[in-house]
Amino acid sequence: MxxxxxxxxxxxxxxxxxxxxxxxxxxxxxxxxxxxxxxxxxxxxxxxxxxxxxxxxxxxxxxxxxxxxxxxxxxxxxxxxxxxxxxxxxxxxxxxxxxxxxxxxxxxxxxxxxxxxxxxxxxxxxxxxxxxxxxxxxxxxxxxxxxxxxxxxxxxxxxxxxxxxxxxxxxxxxxxxxxxxxxxxxxxxxxxxxxxxxxxxxxxxxxxxxxRGLATFHCEVKAGTQTLHSGVYGGCIAEPMTDVIQLLAAVSEYGHGDIGIENCGRKSATPITEAETELYKGITFDAEAFRHEAGDVPALLGENEKEVLMNRWRYPSLSIHGIEGGYSGEGFKTVIPGAATGKFSIRLVPGQDGKAVEESVKAVLEKRFAELKSANKMTVTSTSSKxxxxxxxxxxxxxxxxxxxxxxxxxxxxxxxxxxxxxxxxxxxxxxxxxxxxxxxxxxxxxxxxxxxxxxxxxxxxxxxxxxxxxxxxxxxx
Amino acid sequence: MxxxxxxxxxxxxxxxxxxxxxxxxxxxxxxxxxxxxxxxxxxxxxxxxxxxxxxxxxxxxxxxxxxxxxxxxxxxxxxxxxxxxxxxxxxxxxxxxxxxxxxxxxxxxxxxxxxxxxxxxxxxxxxxxxxxxxxxxxxxxxxxxxxxxxxxxxxxxxxxxxxxxxxxxxxxxxxxxxxxxxxxxxxxxxxxxxxxxxxxxxxxxxxxxxxRGLATFHCEVKAGTQTLHSGVYGGCIAEPMTDVIQLLAAVSEYGHGDIGIENCGRKSATPITEAETELYKGITFDAEAFRHEAGDVPALLGENEKEVLMNRWRYPSLSIHGIEGGYSGEGFKTVIPGAATGKFSIRLVPGQDGKAVEESVKAVLEKRFAELKSANKMTVTSTSSKxxxxxxxxxxxxxxxxxxxxxxxxxxxxxxxxxxxxxxxxxxxxxxxxxxxxxxxxxxxxxxxxxxxxxxxxxxxxxxxxxxxxxxxxxxxx
Ligand SMILES: [Zn+2]
Ligand SMILES: [Zn+2]
Ligand SMILES: [Zn+2]
Ligand SMILES: [Zn+2]
Missing domain, CATH: 3.40.630.10 (Zn peptidases)
Known part of the structure; x- marks a missing residue:
């Protein structure tokens, strides 16, 4: 038929x-x-x-x-x-x-x-x-x-x-x-x-x-209820945006290619088996075309096509998506936002436990926030799907x-x-x-x-x- | 009359x-x-x-x-x-x-x-x-x-x-x-x-x-021309947003109350004279009202009203105003921006040289960017008025x-x-x-x-x- x-x-x-x-x-x-x-x-x-x-x-x-x-x-x-x-x-x-x-x-x-x-x-x-x-x-x-x-x-x-x-x-x-x-x-x-x-x-x-699964994080630091002008308040208050930047820097400090937080990095992924490696062999994938589709980024992370695919499919990754609060348009505005929220996520892979990832990330944020000795208030919310x-x-x-x-x-x-x-x-x-x-x-x-x-x-x-x-x-x- | x-x-x-x-x-x-x-x-x-x-x-x-x-x-x-x-x-x-x-x-x-x-x-x-x-x-x-x-x-x-x-x-x-x-x-x-x-x-x-004067900074990191999805590209590229976060963290790492960059901090401000201190004595200023107007921030930096005013008027301050690129709205979007620009400024005071401030900040950014070993391209532009x-x-x-x-x-x-x-x-x-x-x-x-x-x-x-x-x-x- x-x-x-x-x-x-x-x-x-x-x-x-x-x-x-x-x-x-x-x-x-x-x-x-x-x-x-x-x-x-x-x-x-x-x-x-x-x-x-x-x-x-x-x-x-x-x-x-x-x-x-x-x-x-x-x-x-x-x-x-x-x-x-x-x-x-x-x-x-x-x-x-x-x-x-x-x-x-x-x-x-x-x-x-x-x-x-x-x-x-x-x-x-x-x-x-x-x-x-x-x-x-x-x-x-x-x-x-x-x-x-x-x-x-x-x-x-x-x-x-x-x-x-x-x-x-x-x-x-x-x-x-x-x-x-x-x-x-x-x-x-x-x-x-x-x-x-x-x-x-x-x-x-x-x-x-x-x-891959996904753990998402909202990390809000709040000072007050209003957007302030840095000419009037700059130097007089602990700025939430500065706190958020330090917090996001702490979770991403390990740099490109891995995540430096317990339970979150490559070490926590299921080890690669021979059977798995075998599956990658025949796959049609053009890394150069992929790089081009990505908007001509200067380089891909991964030595060869298999590594790029593995980075994409079977290893965890952390991305910072943006900050809510402050001025994100073109040009320049000398504002101090009353609150700022950093948004980031971790792509989860087999072997990783979403709850453990959420807890470990929160621990890093809390430790860093304590170091900052900021008068502000930090609130972290998270979700995870495996x-x-x-x-x-x-x-x-x-x-x-x-x-x-x-x-x-x-x-x-x-x-x-x-x-x-x-x-x-x-x-x-x-x-x-x-x-x-x-x-x-x-x-x-x-x-x-x-x-x-x-x-x-x-x-x-x-x-x-x-x-x-x-x-x-x-x-x-x- | x-x-x-x-x-x-x-x-x-x-x-x-x-x-x-x-x-x-x-x-x-x-x-x-x-x-x-x-x-x-x-x-x-x-x-x-x-x-x-x-x-x-x-x-x-x-x-x-x-x-x-x-x-x-x-x-x-x-x-x-x-x-x-x-x-x-x-x-x-x-x-x-x-x-x-x-x-x-x-x-x-x-x-x-x-x-x-x-x-x-x-x-x-x-x-x-x-x-x-x-x-x-x-x-x-x-x-x-x-x-x-x-x-x-x-x-x-x-x-x-x-x-x-x-x-x-x-x-x-x-x-x-x-x-x-x-x-x-x-x-x-x-x-x-x-x-x-x-x-x-x-x-x-x-x-x-x-x-106060003002030095403004745009610090752009660019990977490619497109906004990417972290499910597809997360782990495969050096993300510009991560770079920008690390750069902003480097310039602001000294925390609240001072700037840890050469030529930019309190040490580079004209020392306070007795005549200047005298001028602050009769000034009507209600720090508590000021804190309230700031949107009820939890605390002001400064031990007393004179210190708050001095922080506001005669000491330098650094504010991060926001990041252009990525998702800055409410909710969550798992985007990887192709480029991200951190925007910050330093309020300048008598004794500080705008050009020296610009150069010193650029040096910190360049040093940190080199440490990141990122494949991306960083561009810093700045202005200053004294x-x-x-x-x-x-x-x-x-x-x-x-x-x-x-x-x-x-x-x-x-x-x-x-x-x-x-x-x-x-x-x-x-x-x-x-x-x-x-x-x-x-x-x-x-x-x-x-x-x-x-x-x-x-x-x-x-x-x-x-x-x-x-x-x-x-x-x-x-
Ligand atoms: Zn005006
Ligand atoms: Zn005017
Ligand atoms: Zn859909
Ligand atoms: Zn669909």
Whole structure:
């Protein structure tokens, strides 16, 4: 049926694109409360499409946000949907996770086209959400539709968990997963597939088996309630900005390449095994291109491509993201902010314990702050989500690899990512089953940036990859 | 004539306020090019008023700004105006400096009233420029007008230098002063009075005889041209933000109370003499109120009120104003900026050499940057303007003090300021005559803040102070 599916996808291409345009046109920006109705509209559209394709869909309300002024906003629903295979209960169940909310976007940010009008230019489909994550979740629906059109029974049960708050820390998803995994909708899932990341390059597909976790830190130092002028107050008060600079310098003093804080550095990462080293061997990765994409930085940390990838995927790193408070615009303003907050994070890797990282960082901050003998008040808040690692030799990954090989004609690379997708670890942990990241988009898709796109090829081949994968995992499970 | 003037001021009060309203309504924001026409309109208004009062006025064009796109904007003119005393050449000449441009203001910044509509509330005249510096320059004009209305000859020649780029670094003023002081309009000036600062308290007038200078530093570290995601690049590149933090920490590491860089710290300030200590004795200053105005900071640096004032006025201080680059908003964004610029400044005091300060700071930055062994590129730019100090025992100050005593019934405090008004040092240096800062507004006027105001009392009494001062300086000069 592979070739029939291909033909059908070619025939239907313009319909798939029109539907993606319809989805992109809905401003489902979860971080922007003025777009909350659009988030609900987007859930309605998916709900309708799923039911039209013969699935059952439930829009589950998970809670609300309450603002300081007491006003409440319902959270966008999580869609829990199901398509049954020919003989339910005898076939395995694949759970697909995706999200229908998007990052904010405005033409003024530097978009070449209206971000909420899908625009095809040179084979690329530009628009907010095209690749993150509306395109991929739509590709799943059309992969199911093809079974109907070709009058095929689904080879596996397919469940969907599509949330509308992913770009806003997946608020309340945790509770829902906890509830539904204990005898609920998610209790009989055999495999989890997440389509919400990207290839490592622009031309070679991959499957992703590992992610770094993330510990975030807000370190606030407060003197008073007002922004002061350094001509009037300079020399008369202990300045919060100076304190924050010293604190950030203390956590980052080890310099480039490692973190000098107990429980945080390379020493606390799981040692590299031979099997792991083996996985890096065939990977297609052009460090020079990577350096160029990074805005032509003068150098990469790492002696060779394997080391660069390991720095990116399996070693911890500390980044200082910025300081809230003071003057951060162009030019010069002689202000003394009344408070300043340093924001930094540590990417966590297997072997590291988030709580231990949080405690160790706080200890360094507290020690340094005590040394400063400042009259000000320091407050540190932190969060952490741990790294995630799957076994890329299990049947799930083999099925994904087989599907990609059939569609693209190459064996996909088995890769990890330096970023965090907390839901991967969460699902694997709550459901206790193997989880796979199966990206459809390319490295240059620009999720979260201006001019986000999904290549038409990746969208359409993506439908075929997912169609093929369902057959492969059914066979592998037998 | 003191009482006649008082009566006249009371009679004219509403006219003075209407005219201030007319001036405040003109959005002469020099930093905002879209307001450039308003700056010219403001110059026209002053020009007209001066001529109506019998003065001669010249709107001198001083140059233009050129933008990156090649477009040019004329700089607002400097008004050089003159009112002659009864018998010119036999009477001394007082030069008044002021500026008619204002800081930006928008109701959205937190103004309780429209910033460009003068609004009287509880005896306070709210509006952008009310106290900085439109109110004070208008008070000078009405002080001259009173002489006409009372049919008095002016006791001294009064010249005005009113610029429209003060809030934008007085661009091109330097050249004009150089030109006009050498045989030009400013060549026969005997005294300089600047009305562009504020009392140290809300209720006691003062005369200001010293200002700190300012050295400013931009320290940029650049890696590449793009903002990166720490999930993708964290660990793979030397991050500019980390470098900048280490650099700022190095310049500020000495902590609160002094600067640990050669040529920059307290040791490089002129030692305190007994005569100077004497000047601090009668000064009305409430440190607790000052601490409260600073936004209730937990403590002031300084054991007593004299020490706090000295920290503020006669010792150097280093402030870090902020970092350009990275994420400085609320919440959290895991960005790695491609470049980051640390901005800080040092308030300079008599005894310190701006160039030496600039060089010493650069040396510390370069040394630390070399230690970091970063692949990035550091660029440091700096400026400096030196501190200014006058002799508060000279006739100019005695005349100012006599006028304030007559109007307010108290001997004014002789004070310094921690801020910089570069034109004070510039005028004193170019013209080689004594210069005095004669503030009309109060400590809580909020120049540069939202809800800037001038108290109606200060505005009207200000007219009388200036009227009286002209008689006093004429007598003192005899
Ligand atoms: Zn996503
Ligand atoms: Zn996203
Ligand atoms: Zn001013
Ligand atoms: Zn000003």
């Amino acid at each position: 592979f070739n029939e599916a291909r033909k059908l996808i070619n025939t239907n291409a313009h319909i798939y694109i029109e539907r993606l345009a319809e989805a992109v046109a809905i401003r489902s920006v979860s971080t922007d409360l003025s777009c909350r109705d659009d988030c609900f509209a987007m859930a309605d559209l998916l709900h309708r499409w799923i039911e039209e394709l013969g699935g059952s869909s439930d829009k589950v309300l998970v809670g609300f946000q309450e603002l300081d002024d007491g006003s409440r906003y319902d959270l966008p629903p999580v869609i829990l949907a199901e398509f049954s295979a020919g003989k339910p209960r005898q076939k395995p169940t694949v759970l697909v996770y995706g999200h229908y909310d998007v990052q904010p976007a405005a033409e003024a940010d530097g978009w070449s086209t209206d971000p909420f009008t899908l625009s095809e230019v040179d084979g690329k489909l530009y628009g907010r959400g095209s690749t993150d994550d509306k395109g991929p979740i739509l590709a799943w629906l059309w992969a199911i539709e093809i079974h109907r059109e070709l009058e095929l029974e689904l080879p596996v049960n397919v469940k969907f968990c599509l949330e509308g708050m992913e770009e806003s820390n997946s608020e309340c998803l945790d509770d829902l997963l906890e509830r539904e995994s204990k005898g609920g909708f998610l209790s009989n899932v055999d495999y989890v597939v997440i389509t919400d990341n990207y290839w490592v390059t622009t031309d070679k597909p991959c499957l992703t088996y590992g992610l 790294a995630w690692l799957a076994d890329p030799r299990c049947p799930l990954y083999q099925s994904g690899a087989a599907a990609l090989l059939k569609v693209y004609g190459v064996k996909p690379d088995l890769t990890r990512e330096g970023g965090s997708i907390p839901v991967a670890g969460l699902l694997q942990e709550k459901l206790g089953v193997e989880t796979m990241l199966l990206p459809l988009g390319q490295s240059d898709d620009g999720a979260h940036s201006e001019n986000e796109k999904m290549s038409k090829r990746n969208y359409l081949q993506g439908v075929q990859v997912l169609f093929t994968f369902l057959g492969e995992i059914a066979r592998a499970h037998e | 003191f009482n006649e003037a008082r009566k006249l001021i009371n009679t004219n009060a509403h006219i003075y306020i209407e005219r201030l309203a007319e001036a405040v309504a003109i959005r002469s924001v020099s930093t905002d090019l879209s307001c450039r026409d308003d700056c010219f309109a403001m110059a026209d208004l002053l020009h007209r008023w001066i001529e109506e009062l019998g003065g001669s006025s010249d709107k001198v064009l001083v140059g233009f700004q050129e933008l990156d796109d090649g477009s040019r904007y004329d700089l607002p003119p400097v008004i050089l105006a003159e009112f002659s005393a009864g018998k010119p050449r036999q009477k001394p000449t007082v030069l008044v400096y002021g500026h008619y441009d204002v800081q930006p203001a928008a109701e959205a910044d937190g103004w309780s009233t429209d910033p460009f509509t003068l609004s009287e509330v509880d005896g306070k005249l709210y509006g952008r420029g009310s106290t900085d510096d439109k109110g004070p320059i208008l008070a000078w004009l009405w002080a001259i007008e009173i002489h006409r209305e009372l049919e008095l000859e002016l006791p001294v020649n009064v010249k005005f230098c009113l610029e429209g780029m003060e809030e934008s670094n007085s661009e091109c003023l330097d050249d004009l002063l150089e030109r006009e002081s050498k045989g030009g309009f400013l060549s026969n000036v005997d005294y300089v009075v600047i009305t562009d600062n504020y009392w140290v308290t809300t209720d006691k007038p003062c005369l200001t005889y010293g200002l 501190a200014w100090l006058a002799d508060p025992r000279c006739p100019l100050y005695q005349s100012g003090a006599a006028a304030l005593l007559k109007v307010y019934g108290v001997k004014p405090d002789l004070t310094r300021e921690g801020g910089s008004i570069p034109v004070a040092g510039l005028l004193q240096e170019k013209l080689g005559v004594e210069t005095m800062l004669l503030p009309l507004g109060q400590s809580d006027d909020g120049a540069h803040s939202e809800n800037e105001k001038m108290s109606k009392r200060n505005y009207l009494q200000g007219v009388q102070v200036l009227f009286t001062f002209l008689g006093e300086i004429a007598r003192a000069h005899e």
